[in-house]
Amino acid sequence: MNNNNLFYRGGGMKKPLIIAGRDDGFGERMRAFLNALYISKRFNLEFGFVWRDIIDANNVLDDKVMIPYANLPTKEFLFSKEFIEKYHKSNMTYVYTTPVFWSLYKKSINRLLEEPYEYDWGWYSTYDDLSLFFNDVKEDEYRQALSLCWKEIGFSDSVKKVFDQVEEIVKDLGDFIAVHVRAGDGIYLQSSRDAMYLYRYKMFPYGFAIDLSFKSLKKRKKVLLFSDDFNLANSLKKYCLDSIDGLNKENIFIMSDLVKDLSKYEQIVFEIVLMSKAKEIFASGTTGFARCASYIGQNSLINIYQYYSTKEQFEVISRYIEINDVHPLQKSFSYFHLYLLADELKISFEIKKEFLVKALENDPQNTNSKIFLINLLLKHQYYEEANEQLKIYLKNDEFLHVLLDNHFNPNLPSEIFLNYLKKDILNYPFIAKVALMIFYSFFNKESVINKHYQNLRTIILEHFYQVFYESKKLQPIGAVKIIHNHLSYKLGKAMIENSKSFLGYIRMPYVLSYIKEMHKQEKLSKDFPLEYYLDYEQACKEKNSFTYKLGEVLIKADKNWHKGGYIKLYFDIKNLKKSFSQKRRNG
Numbered sequence: 001m002n003n004n005n006l007f008y009r010g011g012g013m014k015k016p017l018i019i020a021g022r023d024d025g026f027g028e029r030m031r032a033f034l035n036a037l038y039i040s041k042r043f044n045l046e047f048g049f050v051w052r053d054i055i056d057a058n059n060v061l062d063d064k065v066m067i068p069y070a071n072l073p074t075k076e077f078l079f080s081k082e083f084i085e086k087y088h089k090s091n092m093t094y095v096y097t098t099p100v101f102w103s104l105y106k107k108s109i110n111r112l113l114e115e116p117y118e119y120d121w122g123w124y125s126t127y128d129d130l131s132l133f134f135n136d137v138k139e140d141e142y143r144q145a146l147s148l149c150w151k152e153i154g155f156s157d158s159v160k161k162v163f164d165q166v167e168e169i170v171k172d173l174g175d176f177i178a179v180h181v182r183a184g185d186g187i188y189l190q191s192s193r194d195a196m197y198l199y200r201y202k203m204f205p206y207g208f209a210i211d212l213s214f215k216s217l218k219k220r221k222k223v224l225l226f227s228d229d230f231n232l233a234n235s236l237k238k239y240c241l242d243s244i245d246g247l248n249k250e251n252i253f254i255m256s257d258l259v260k261d262l263s264k265y266e267q268i269v270f271e272i273v274l275m276s277k278a279k280e281i282f283a284s285g286t287t288g289f290a291r292c293a294s295y296i297g298q299n300s301l302i303n304i305y306q307y308y309s310t311k312e313q314f315e316v317i318s319r320y321i322e323i324n325d326v327h328p329l330q331k332s333f334s335y336f337h338l339y340l341l342a343d344e345l346k347i348s349f350e351i352k353k354e355f356l357v358k359a360l361e362n363d364p365q366n367t368n369s370k371i372f373l374i375n376l377l378l379k380h381q382y383y384e385e386a387n388e389q390l391k392i393y394l395k396n397d398e399f400l401h402v403l404l405d406n407h408f409n410p411n412l413p414s415e416i417f418l419n420y421l422k423k424d425i426l427n428y429p430f431i432a433k434v435a436l437m438i439f440y441s442f443f444n445k446e447s448v449i450n451k452h453y454q455n456l457r458t459i460i461l462e463h464f465y466q467v468f469y470e471s472k473k474l475q476p477i478g479a480v481k482i483i484h485n486h487l488s489y490k491l492g493k494a495m496i497e498n499s500k501s502f503l504g505y506i507r508m509p510y511v512l513s514y515i516k517e518m519h520k521q522e523k524l525s526k527d528f529p530l531e532y533y534l535d536y537e538q539a540c541k542e543k544n545s546f547t548y549k550l551g552e553v554l555i556k557a558d559k560n561w562h563k564g565g566y567i568k569l570y571f572d573i574k575n576l577k578k579s580f581s582q583k584r585r586n587g
Contacts, residue, residue: 015043016112016122021050023094025068026268027288028127034295036125037149038142043113045122048089051075059264060188061327066228066264067185073265076156083154095124109134127288146295162266166273169258176222176253178278180290181209181236184228187329194402196336196368198411201285201305205334206232207320208304208313212282213240217248224253226275235325272296282307314341332363339372349380367402371416378419383428390430400434404441404449414456417442421463439464479530479539483548487519492551512554546580 020036022029033049040047053076057069075084104111109130117123131139155163182204186192192199209225213236216223227233233254241249255271262270272289275281276297283290285303294301308316321334339355353376359369370393377386393399403412420435441449442460450457483489494511498504530536542548553576557569 014115015045016117017046017048018112018122019048019050019089019092019124021092021094021124022127023052023096025288026072027272027290027292029072030272031127031288031292031295032125033153034146034149034292035127035130037152038130038145039109039112039123039125041145041149042109048087048092050089050092050094051078052094061231064230065184065188066230066267067189068228071264071268073268077265078156078159078269080154080156086154105133106135108136110136129291143295143298147298150296158266159269162262162269163273165259166270166277169274170277173224173253173258174222175279176224176277177212177216178275178281178283178290178293179209179212179223179225180204180275180281180283180287181206181225181227181229181232182284182287182289183232183330187229187327187333190365193329193332193363193365194367194398195411196333196366197340197372197413200337200340202287203333203337204284204287204304205313205317205337206236206326206330207317207334208282208308209236210239210320210323211316212304213252214244217244217251220248220251222251222253224258224274224278226255226271229327229330230256232326232330235323238325239320239323310341310344314338314345317341328362332359332366332369335359335362336366336369336372349376352376367398370399371403371412375416375419378422378425378431379415381424383425383431387428387430390434394430394433400437403434404437414453417453417456417460418463421460421467423467426467435464435467439468479533479535480542482530482533483539483542486543486548486551487516488551488555489542489548490515490519490551491554492545492547492549495550495554496547546576549576549580 018036018039020029020033022032029051036047036049039045051074053074054069054072055074057067057072059065059067059070075088079088112123126133129142131137131142182202186196186199186203196203209227213223213225217240225233225236227236234256237252237254240252255267258274259270272293273296275290275293276299278293278297278299280300280302281290281294282302282304285305291301293299305313317334317338321331321338335355336359339352339359342352342355353373356369356373356376360366360373363369370389374386374389374393377383377389390399403416417438420431420438425431425435439460441447442453442457444450445457491512494515495508498508498511530539533539550573553569553572557566557572560568
């Protein structure tokens with residue numbers, strides 16, 4: 001099929017610019033890159049790209065685990081000088097998400113030509129599969145076009161040499177299947193481990209790699225294990241070789257069997273192009289690297305989470321989880337995944353708890369697993385045990401931070417918040433403390449958590465009201481203290497105390513100035529609304545007291561000093577005294 005048939009040539013209209021500007025890992029960037037090229041060709045639009053070079057990221061475990069940003073090639077390494085000069089938009093910035101495209105989901109791709117665009121100039125390209133995204137992009141045609149787009153990119157001579165290396169290796173290797181054991185940042189970086197539930201389908205439990213290898217070797221297929229965890233790849237190959245008898249031991253490979261002494265930029269290009277040559281790619285559900293390889297090679301991408309049933313996933317991971325020479329953090333993820341599968345399969349509480357305990361034994365700092373362990377205990381009403389665990393977890397701020405402030409996406413199921421808001425927990429102070437913090441986070445309409453759990457706020461507030469406000473059993477005292485900490489009350493109190501003597505009148509301006517300055521330096525406390533405290537009614541009286549109102553009058557005068565505020569202050573105080581005297585006389 002030639003380009004004239006493949007791409008529609010639009011004309012006679014103001015055309016948008018289409019930019020590839022994603023700022024995540026190599027696979028996701030290049031998927032957006034290919035989509036931008038596809039759209040630009042289909043509609044004869046101007047194409048451009050933005051590429052932020054990242055040079056301050058590092059791999060982990062002595063470079064044995066590759067982290068996406070640490071191995072991201074620079075544009076100068078990837079592309080020819082001519083390609084950069086023609087298409088790189090140095091005056092534009094990058095994006096991590098492409099949200100406006102979402103408004104066109106399941107609509108015609110022709111809508112990209114209709115104004116208003118995302119920006120005045122046009123659109124940033126998504127990395128999503130456009131044959132699934134738009135209702136009029138045919139999959140076969142689209143996949144063929146992406147492969148052609150890859151070949152039209154102006155790569156550098158260094159990258160072309162890597163392409164030649166791949167071709168030579170594939171000639172010797174022949175047909176093979178690729179198993180992409182995605183790990184890296186999701187397993188080894190603390191921030192990603194704390195969001196493990198969010199990334200659960202991006203990572204690849206290593207038990208699947210063993211099972212897939214055995215199945216393929218029995219069929220006399222060659223297996224190539226790809227992994228960003230080099231130690232894990234070695235361990236998996238060794239386990240397979242030690243476990244199979246007879247033929248086909250020579251048919252399982254890892255990267256170091258095929259090529260050595262590549263730079264980190266050469267390695268990433270080598271792997272994605274080699275993976276694109278596979279007959280089939282087995283990968284996790286949301287890995288951009290493997291999906292990009294399948295775009296390039298037009299080969300079959302098999303999602304392991306669809307390939308195996310839930311029951312099969314549970315059986316395979318359980319079978320191989322305790323093999324030797326696997327890093328504890330890898331085991332921790334697999335145990336957490338077993339917990340999720342056990343929950344879905346409705347396996348007993350004891351077994352689910354055992355999986356979470358083992359996940360934490362292998363990764364004691366994993367806050368994600370701690371959150372799910374507490375949730376499991378709450379769900380099954382083991383309140384005493386949950387309270388004791390929280391007593392330990394709440395000794396630092398990390399538990400509450402991950403639970404409440406770590407939501408760049410909704411990375412926890414809603415039930416985790418709701419399970420804290422039950423009347424049975426009123427006798428357990430550490431559970432109650434977390435419940436109060438959950439309420440506070442959702443009460444604040446501007447909080448991050450409300451942006452990602454948009455339909456949960458009303459439910460949380462209703463549950464909290466039923467547990468804490470109607471019961472009053474554990475409702476805190478503190479409203480009066482909050483009022484006494486307001487600047488108005490502090491100033492009013494100081495004015496009254498210093499008005500009792502001549503010396504007090506002399507020093508009053510200095511005292512008031514000092515109080516104002518100290519109040520500015522105080523950190524804002526996260527106080528709950530006054531009506532949620534037992535002493536709410538007394539606090540209302542304090543807020544309407546002469547002391548508080550006197551401070552308010554002074555603050556008002558200070559704000560309007562340039563309009564004669566301090567001159568008017570004398571009369572305002574006089575009227576305030578008169579008003580309160582009249583109230584006392586009227587009882």
